[in-house]
Amino acid sequence: MEPQTPQTEPAPSHPPLESLAVQPLVNRDYESRPALFYERLRAEYGPVAPVDVLGVPAWLVIGYPQTLDILRDTRGIWSKRLDSWRARREGRVPADWPLLPAFEVDNSVFRDGADLTRLRSAWSEGLRPFQDRTRTQAKELERDIRRYADELITVLSENGGRGGWADLSAQYARPLPLMIVGRLLGTESGRGDEIIMDMWRMLDAGPDAAEAAARLGAEVAGVCAAKMAVPGEDLPSYMLAAVPDLTAEELTREMIMVVGLVGDYTGTLICNTIAEVIIGDAGVRDSISAGMLPEAVNRAAISSPPMANLTFRWPKTDVRVGRFQIAAGDPVMLSPAAAHLDPAFTGTMAPDSIYSSRAHLAWGAGPHACIGRDLATTITTIAVERLFDRFSALRLALPADQLPWRSSPMMRGLRSLPVNYELPAEPPAPPPAGPAGADTAPDRDAAGEAASRSLVRRVLRMMRLSQS
Ligand code: HEM
The missing domain is CATH 3.30.43.20 (Uridine Diphospho-n-acetylenolpyruvylglucosamine Reductase; domain 2)
Structure with a gap:
């Protein structure tokens, strides 16, 4: 049957x-x-x-x-x-x-038929320059993700000597994707910091969350209106170029989704992957040591789908x-x-295999399947790779079964990820500039690095995660 x-x-x-x-x-x-x-x-x-x-x-x-x-x-x-x-x-x-x-937002998630096809084609075309790794935009984005990641690691470990304690959720996995949201929306300068702060307040669901959500809605609407007037090299502009009759309201509703998808769900996947690797479950550690980071992300997506x-x-x-x-x-x-726990699925996976089944459902499937899967995987892969590259050891500061999970009816992620870390005796080599072919002109590179550093420091100061 x-x-x-x-x-x-x-x-x-x-x-x-x-x-x-x-x-x-x-x-x-x-x-x-x-x-x-x-x-x-x-x-x-x-x-x-x-x-x-x-x-x-x-x-x-x-x-x-x-x-x-x-x-x-x-x-x-x-x-x-x-x-x-x-x-x-x-x-x-x-x-x-x-x-x-969350259900009444009336974005692509809650559409069918031709309406859905139209919005999804805007998404696929809009994301293509960032997801197609042969494109300059994708290479530049990857380079910036590395820079944000490296700067966050420098800040979180700068007072610790050769070793110390950190919460890799609050100090790393959550701020990193929020910076990338600003980058995708094309708001690096000007109002970008405020948008990041309001995303943080909204996602934290504290007492000022409702006000922050309202302000964020208005800020994203402002960004979309500006992109309609003067398009740039960013996601809203690319989506408009693909489907020019998108209205300002439609574009705003889709861009607000980016906050949750990149800011929250991708941050959660980063955290869940780090935890999987450290705990050493499900063959993830083997995948990392075999140099197969995307496979580690895949495995974490199976055992803890965000x-x-x-x-x-x-x-x-x-x-x-x-x-x-x-x-x-x-x-x-x-x-x-x-x-993913159904024997009909788990029975297909050999326990000692370092290749997991690709037929998992963490990205959905069919007419509503995730369109940002490659981007989320790239962000997570770089985040985890930089971390395990920079630290010589990472250990949970709590027994694995005492890690605090933050569960809602739809999401599962860690509330915090306390670790003890060790730095190598030798200072780290400078991070790789990015895949071959990225723009590496030395003066542009130095300026870009300084801009990333200053963005990370400003945002961490605002989040009260750093004094410097
Ligand atoms: C770890 C992060 C992410 C996870 C786990 C995830 C997972 C999913 C899943 C399971 C669906 C299908 C939902 C359903 O069928 O009801 C979906 C849809 C979607 N995702 Fe993702 N996603 C992530 C990140 C992203 C990112 C970064 C973007 C783009 C910036 C994105 C864009 C979309 C879009 C546009 C849809 C389709 C909406 C629809 O047609 O209903 N996702 N995602």
Whole structure:
């Protein structure tokens, strides 16, 4: 039988989702022992489980074949449009449901059909100069990522002598991608620092988060309006060039996504990869020593996918998945994290292999698959490579099972990553300038390096992560 079947055989009879969804998704085990939590769900319900997502009932898909099948959506059964949600149309979704603001943004994530194709083509074309490693833009970006990474490492280790303590989340994995957001949006000068600070405040979800989010929205709108007037060599300008009828509002909504995707999810992947390497799980350390950093990132994406669970989808017709009949308009949450633990997936991976299965779902698949995968992988690869190059030893400052995880219904990442580090006796060699062919004119290089250094120092000072 196929993993999902539109009504071709008698539907199983069971109570509706609303009366089945008694198990809260976010609970202590979900946060601290997710593998155990998903295994219990699998044992009780099979590949699809009814759960309560912060007060809203939803089907959580935890089986690998079912998740892949729904992502691919070859029969056009699934919608990502918010107006497909039956309970919302009927006024049964609480107005203060915490995920509602994230779901109501009306960007490409929540579009179908021609609307989606148009926005996705803007994304693919806009990202191409940064993701195609033969292009000058991509080479320059890689060089800057190396510079930001090196400067962050210099700052975090400058008071420690030959060794010391650092929080690699707060001092490295989080600030690095935020600087890259500014670089992609084309805001390095002028208002760039403020945008970075507001991203930080918003993502930290502290008391000033709502104000920061509003300011950030206005700042990004200002950047997009400026790019519409005078295009530059940046992501919003390239997206506009690809799809010239994008409105300022549409462009702004997509650019706000960059903050979460680069600033938060990529920072999370960096942290999760560093943790995987240090802990030495899942063959990641072997991959690093064999010089296969992208493979290490791949493995970390399998064992701790930053997008643990995805935003809802809704079937347009009743459909059977696993043991349940999912009614048209019921919310369905796909779980790459749980799918990666499904024996149907893990059984395909040899435990001693240093090559992992590429068929993982950390980047999604099908019509909504991640378009920024290469960029996120490049950022993460460089970040991890610079770290392990500069330090001669890195050890967790806490037992691995006491690392503090920050879990939301959709994301899984470390709240902090405390480490003890050691520096080599010899001062580090200057970082490689970048792949062959990058612009390495000495005076431009020195100026670029000074600009990166000053940006990193300014931002760290604002974040109160450095006095200098
Ligand atoms: C580690 C970082 C990232 C992870 C784990 C990640 C993961 C994902 C996943 C799982 C999806 C599919 C969601 C779904 O089907 O519901 C997705 C979609 C997408 N991602 Fe990423 N992503 C990351 C970084 C990025 C970056 C850096 C960009 C671009 C700057 C990006 C751009 C997109 C876009 C445009 C979509 C498609 C939206 C849609 O069509 O619905 N992502 N990403």
